Amino acid sequence: MAKLAFIGLGLMGTPMATRLLEAGHDLTVWNRTALKTRPLTDQGAAVASTPAQAVAGADAVITMVTNAEALEQVVLGDNGLAAALVPGQLLIDMSTVGPDAVLSVAARLPRGVAMVDAPVRGSVPQATTGRLAVYVGADPSDFERVEPILASLGTLHHVGGLGSGAATKVVVNSTLGAAIAAFGEALALGDDFGLDRSVVLDVLADTPIASTVEAKRANVESGRYPANFKLSLALKDLNLVNQIAEQTGRRLELASASRDWLERAAQAGAGDLDYSAVIPTITTDGGRRPA
Ligand code: NA7
Numbered sequence: 334m335a336k337l338a339f340i341g342l343g344l345m346g347t348p349m350a351t352r353l354l355e356a357g358h359d360l361t362v363w364n365r366t367a368l369k370t371r372p373l374t375d376q377g378a379a380v381a382s383t384p385a386q387a388v389a390g391a392d393a394v395i396t397m398v399t400n401a402e403a404l405e406q407v408v409l410g411d412n413g414l415a416a417a418l419v420p421g422q423l424l425i426d427m428s429t430v431g432p433d434a435v436l437s438v439a440a441r442l443p444r445g446v447a448m449v450d451a452p453v454r455g456s457v458p459q460a461t462t463g464r465l466a467v468y469v470g471a472d473p474s475d476f477e478r479v480e481p482i483l484a485s486l487g488t489l490h491h492v493g494g495l496g497s498g499a500a501t502k503v504v505v506n507s508t509l510g511a512a513i514a515a516f517g518e519a520l521a522l523g524d525d526f527g528l529d530r531s532v533v534l535d536v537l538a539d540t541p542i543a544s545t546v547e548a549k550r551a552n553v554e555s556g557r558y559p560a561n562f563k564l565s566l567a568l569k570d571l572n573l574v575n576q577i578a579e580q581t582g583r584r585l586e587l588a589s590a591s592r593d594w595l596e597r598a599a600q601a602g603a604g605d606l607d608y609s610a611v612i613p614t615i616t617t618d619g620g621r622r623p624a
Contacts, residue, residue, distance in 0.1 A: 334356070334357045334358050334359065335358050335359070335392045335393060335481070335482050336358070336359040336361075336390060336391050336392050337353060337358050337359065337360050337361070337391055337392065337393055337394070337395060337482065338360075338361045338362070338363070338381070338384075338387035338388045338391040338393075338394040338395070339353065339360055339361070339362045339363075339373075339378075339387075339394075339395050339397070340362075340363050340364075340384050340387060340394060340395065340396045340397070340398065340407050340414070341364060341396055341397040341398040341399075341403075341407070341428070342362060342364040342369045342370060342372075342373065342397075343364075343369075343397065343398070343399070344456075344457055344560060344561070344562075344563070345397055345453070345456070345457065345460050346364075346397035346398075347369065347372060347373070348457060348460040348461040349395075349397060349427070349453075349460050349465075349486055350362055350373055350378065350395075351372070351373065351376065351461075352460075352461075352463050352485050352486055353395075353482075353485060353486070354373065354376050354377060354378055355376075355485070356484075356485035358482070360373070360377075360378040360379070361378065361379040361380070361381050361387045361391065362374070362378045362379070362380055362381070362387065363380070363381045363382075363383065363384050363386070363387040367380075383412035384407045384408075384412060384413055384414045384417075385412045385413060385414060385416050385417035386412075386417070387414075388414055388417045388418055388422065389417065391422060392422065392423065392482075393422065393423040393424070393425055393478070393479070393482055394414055394418070394422070394423070394424055394425070395425045395426075395427055395482075396408070396414075396424070396425070396426045396427065396428060397427045397428055398428050399428065399566070399569075400428070400429075400430060400566075400569050401430040401431065401433075401434035403428070404426060404428055404430050404434060404438060405434075405438065408424070408438050408441075408442075409438070409441060415441060415442055415443065418442060418443055418446045419443070419445075419446070420443065420444065420445025420446060421445060421446075422446050423446070423447050423448070423449065423475065423478060423479070424438075424439075424442060424446060424447070424448045424449070425448075425449045425450075425451050425479055425482070425483070426438070426448065426449075426450050426451070426452075426499075427451050427452055427453055427467075428452065429452045429499070429502050429503075429506065429566070429569070429570055429573075430452075430499060430573075431499055431500070431503055431573040431576070431577075432450075432470075432496035432497070432499040432500045432503075434499070435448070435450040435470070435495065435496045435498075435499045436495065436496050439495055447472070447475050447478075448495060449469060449470065449471040449475050449476070449478075449479050449495070449498070450469070450470040450471075450495060450496060450497075450498040450499040451467050451468065451469045451470070451471075451479065451483060451489075451498050452467075452468055452498055452499055452501075452502035453465040453466065453467050453468070453486070453487065453502075454466040454468070454502070454505050455487065456561040456562040457561045457562075458561070459487065460486070463485050463486055463487055464487050464488075465486050465487030465488075466487055466488055466490060467483055467486060467487050467488065467489045467490065467498075468490050468492050468497075468498040468499075468501040468502055468505070469483075469489055469490065469491050469492065469498050470492060470493055470494060470495050470496050470497035470498030470499060470500070470501075471491065471494070471495060471498070472494060472495070473491075476491045502570075503570065503573050503574055503577065506567070506570040506571070506573075506574070507570075507571070507574045507585070507587075507588050509545075509567065509570075509608075510567060510570070510571045510574070510587075510588060510591035510592065510595065511587040511588070511591050512542050512544075512545040513545060513549070513567075513591070513608060513609060513611055513612070514587075514590060514591040514594045514611065514615070515542050515545075516537065516542050516545050516546060516549065516609075516612060517594065517611055517612040517614070517615030517616055517620075518615055519533070519537055519540075519542070520533060520534075520537075520553070520612065520615070520616050521615050521616045521620055524616060531554075534546065534550055534553070534554070538550070548609075549607075549609040549612070552607060552609045552610075552612075553609070553612055556613070558603070558606040558607040558609055558610035559606070559607060560605060560606055560607045561607050562607060562608050563604065563605055563606070563607070563608065564595060564598055564599060564603050564604050564605070564606055564607065564608040564610050564611060565599060565604035565605065566608070567595055567608035567611075568592065568595040568596060568599050568604070571588060571591055571592035571595055572592060574588040574592070575588055575589055575592050594611050594614065594615060595608070595611055597611075597614050597619065598610055598611040598613075598614040601614055601619060
């Protein structure tokens, strides 16, 4: 078993760190909001007062934070990891930050410290039960090192060298944005035809967006959208998709449209709700063109 540091105990980080602890790893945790370390310390994790302190003596440190700015902060900010990491230690970033941020951070680590990007698909239920898909960007020898560490979190896919895990995750989440927007637009269309909502939901459960309908139907029917994956984070990911499209000159029309829907929902105050809270933005009057 490994000695690990875990940085970032949000919605995803907390169940992931819990599984690492349950798998028998020796865990030291740090979170910006210290109160959130409590569930982990109750289960036997040690708590550090800074990221730098968390990494002392660890084989590897895992980061699971909001975005590229947060990753920069915990790695390169005051009392960040970079100041404390020593040759032979490994940084595994599991946040969704895109490949540019991964390569930029890796380039500023001390010599002899390897980095692996390993973002995940799946939200809180999959994190809790160890059924995440983990997209690993790593040199072959670094992949061998991370395999036994991450095995309890889900299924590992070694998708290429450093940065390719982050790129794969951006690709994956481009489909997530399109699927949730397609779901909302299909419901809006059904409403405008005067169709029965529950019949439309039944029918959509047997279409190419079936898995999205199955996962989010309860939210739609209850009108409640508790976060499994925050809308603000889905918007961040669609912004990453659109940034790459701009850099390469590629037309990604669906990515642009789904980003716009998520942005409207965020402006309407849904940022901390589940990303499926984009659906009422689409189906209610806010989703109509001005007359
Ligand atoms: P959450 O639940 O929003 O958690 C985000 C975590 O990142 C949480 O621990 C935050 O600390 C931490 N964070 C955010 N900004 C900073 C800065 N500037 N410095 C240090 N720590 C920070 O997100 P999820 O767990 O759902 O998702 C995590 C990633 O996986 C994200 O990239 C998703 O897109 C996928 P806090 O508790 O607020 O103090």
